[in-house]
Amino acid sequence: MRLKCQKCGYLWDYTGSKDRATCPDCKTKVPVESVSLQDLDEMHEYLYQRQSTLLQRVPRDLSDQLDEIEATMVGLQNETRDRDERLDALESEVAEIKRLLEMIVQQSGRRND
Numbered sequence: 001m002r003l004k005c006q007k008c009g010y011l012w013d014y015t016g017s018k019d020r021a022t023c024p025d026c027k028t029k030v031p032v033e034s035v036s037l038q039d040l041d042e043m044h045e046y047l048y049q050r051q052s053t054l055l056q057r058v059p060r061d062l063s064d065q066l067d068e069i070e071a072t073m074v075g076l077q078n079e080t081r082d083r084d085e086r087l088d089a090l091e092s093e094v095a096e097i098k099r100l101l102e103m104i105v106q107q108s109g110r111r112n113d
């Protein structure tokens with residue numbers, strides 16, 4: 001995992017499993033976050049693409065709701081700056097995608113009646 005020293009700005013790849021790492025350059029203790037911001041960004045990108053694919057399969061009568069969801073997601077992506085906020089945002093995204101999937105399942109169930 002890539003860590004950055006908050007004191008001297010040194011970047012290095014930490015492979016240990018402790019909560020805090022020691023900066024190889026200035027020996028400052030650096031907190032180790034289990035999920036990096038880069039991981040979160042990649043997760044967000046993945047979810048966003050999956051959701052776009054799902055959106056193409058959604059019937060018209062759900063589109064208003066979905067527009068709202070999408071606006072919320074874009075808002076979250078733009079507004080969130082720190083890690084905790086991004087984690088919350090990702091959790092919301094997963095919840096929305098689950099809801100979306102449920103709607104699609106319900107919709108296709110109705111069509112098959």
Ligand SMILES: [Zn+2]
Pocket residue numbers: 005006007008009010023024025026027028
């Ligand atoms: Zn340092």
